[in-house]
Amino acid sequence: MSASHLSSRRDLFRLAAGAAASVALPGAAHAARPEAYSSGEIVENGHRFFGSISRGLAEGLEKANKQWGRPNAYILGQEAGGAFVGGVRYGEGSMYTRNAGQKRIFWQGPSIGLDAGADGDRTMMLVYNLPDVEAIYRRFAGVNGSAYLVGGLGFTALNNEEVVVMPVRSGLGARLGLALGYLKFTPDSTWNPF
Template sequence: MFTPTHPVRSGHSWVLALIAALGLAFAVPAVAAGDDASTYDKDSIIKDAAEFFGETTEGLAKVIEKAFNEQGRPNGYIKGEEIAGAVGVGLRYGDGTLTLKKGGSAKVYWQGPSIGFDVGANASKVFILVYNLPRTQDIYQRFPGIDGSVYYVAGAGINYQQRDNIVLAPIRVGVGLRTGASVGYMHYTPTKTLNPL
């Protein structure tokens, strides 16, 4: 026998299902916001980079802003130094310390081919933004350069290297720009080696 309570119960189930679905939808931004604990914000990166380079330039802030616009918030960075020499095409060697926001640090070395804009050699500091790196040991592999990813703004430069979902964005200021564009790949290793391959 039909009773008028059935449609009401059915309606209540539909309303409860809708509320549950909306609850899940609104829970997604909360999870995304939780990611802030494992990534760096733009202001802290600009501050750390400026302190590391010993200067704040308009170009430095702009290349960092560009990286944030294109790649989002990094979950780590490498502070290091490198030497490079080029006669058109050259070599680059560097070393530094990787730090992840969620904890963990590691010594890292890198070497690989580079393309120079003039003839000569230079030594410089480099600040590398690190994206989507799950663990410190995952840095130890080859990272191909991304074609067309070299940008220069008012004395600062940045380019991208990528392996799967992991993206590295080396930033150089001043004289370090002289051979700032990567060719082929950069090999990151746990120990120093002179072999660029």
């Protein structure tokens, strides 16, 4: 076998391996990272989910999109929480992605701060920069402020590295305060908020 013949086989192998990788990788990356939703799609789903109380949703979404881009997943569900200095929050719902399907999800978390009251909420969480659907299963920390009696619509931003989760809550109850805490997302229900 000549050196030039061996070299051309290597070149052929490299060319074939490069072509196979370029064909396989875009599909794999497409399936792994959820595609982004438009503002109109999120607002429309929010109106259906929250009903008439969602008038401030478009304005809040516009501000969030300027800061983090377009969400590539969202969660619709319900939650309940209570606090007196220390608090807890539990929720459940479904996470929706354009190209990775729908996934049942649970969340829970503690908080501490100047916070008192109890609430039950319908919650829409917008998820920004989610690299893949499994990346939601971690803790997202932030500061949560609440001020409503009977009902209200509130926005919060929680993050973990590059991923941002923005809960939009429409709730009933009485809650007043400012607290530091986190939400932990899990595939199964648990009573342990930590």
